[in-house]
Amino acid sequence: MFVKPDNWSDLNLDEKIQVRLDHWVSVDGIEFESPEAEAKYRERIQLFRDAVEMKNTSRVPSVPSVGEYALKRAGLTEHDMLYNPDVTVQPMIDFTREFDPDSTLLYLPVSGRVLDLLDYRLYAWAGHGLKEDKPYQMIEGEYMMSDEYPELLRDPSGFFLQTYLPRICGTLAPLAKMPNLPLIQEIILGWIVLPFSMPDVQEMLNKLIEAGNVASQYITSTMKAVRELKAMGFPSMGGGAFCKAPFDQIGDTMRGTRGIFMDMYRQPDNVLAACERMLEISLHDSIKSCDSMGAAFAMFPLHKGADGFMSREQFEKFYWPGLKKFMEGLNEEGIIPVLFAEGGYNDRLETIADYPKGRSIWYFDQTDMRCAKEILGDVACIQGNVPSSMMQTASVDRLKAYCEELLEIFADDGGFILANGCNIDKTTDEHVRTMIEVVRQQ
Secondary structure, three states: OOOOOOOHHHOOHHHHHHHHHHHHHOOOOOOOOOHHHHHHHHHHHHHHHHHHOOOOOOOOOEEOOOOOHHHHHOOOOHHHHHHOOHHHHHHHHHHHHHHOOOOOOOOOOOOHHHHHHHOEOOEEEEOEEEOOOOOOEEOOOOOOOOOOHHHHHHOHHHHHHHHHHHHHEHHHHHHHHOOOOOOHHHOOOHHHOHHHHOHHHHHHHHHHHHHHHHHHHHHHHHHHHHHHHHHHOOOOOOOOEEOOOHHHHHHHHOOHHHHHHHHHHHOHHHHHHHHHHHHHHHHHHHHHHHHHHOOOEEEEEEOOOOEOOEOHHHHHHHHHHHHHHHHHHHHHOOOEEEEEEOOOOHHHHHHHOOOOOOOOEEEEOOOOHHHHHHHHOOOOEEEEEEOHHHHHHOOHHHHHHHHHHHHHHOOOOOOEEEEEOOOOOOOOHHHHHHHHHHHHHO
């Protein structure tokens, strides 16, 4: 947990970031398994801090996102990962010890049992619509109708509780029966609690309790693994909050891709108003999450802002303003956003470069890294962009050459973290070792 110092309100934004980073690199409370593990941990986490602060480092840190490969290498199926999460922990720990990367390679999928208990409808997964060896797939749809913006804007919490959640989780359908609670102080009136007497509501609550217990066990196992990996000498670059750009919050799982892009033309004012409303709620919760996790970073997977999804003018009107305000709000609390720009952001670089230096990390997937360095290199730490397809299909020599080219691009000024574009489930040990070792040969 991050505890703000007494003089927190007197610190400026950059000072708050420094305090968060100081807490992140601290080894207090870590019981290292050996002096050598502690020395490695201190060296590695300083490499990451120097990169984040855009300083020259002794070498570039590397973060290969091996994802499910480490687990499938151990003989696990997608179904194993989802329905017996405890079996995923030891293979990840063993894999990390064997390959000796710069950071934890922890990949722990969600609990399939929790998804089943909720009757979750946004995805299909192994054992639930897919074969046991298939990764989960999103089910695109409109889970908020085009005429429901006024309801969302009037009462976001009520809309999510009574309308949205019952649509995406079959188990939560009885929530539609729950009353609004503006007069909760008058709980003496029996009608407020009357829904809790209904059998379907009681069944829902029992399933939520069971799902909560399963999730608690899963989180406990995850945190134990994080502590063990730290004790072995591996820091984590993970964020304390999983965030979305306000536009993605509306477009991903509420209006859906087709819906949100139609809305940009048919009701742009409602789209902008909804983005602003989502920002207010999400920013507050994200800060709380980072505080509770003691984190200095918040992760953003960016979806619908990529090149090809909208024009640059639309990006600057609908996408960037809400995202930028979100970033600024996190910065005000000393938190650095990590912006995973999925797809290409080549046409966005000039726009996103309009941001203060050292207050963000841009993690690029398919963006031209020479252009990123030229336009954004004086503004933010840059991470990426080894193609994950190359980790599966290219020769080891081709992969090494690509990594070396990236290292050459960023050799002079620091502020770079080598990483591949997304988690992968197919590669080879030699490819993983190449990504880890190439930075140590510079």
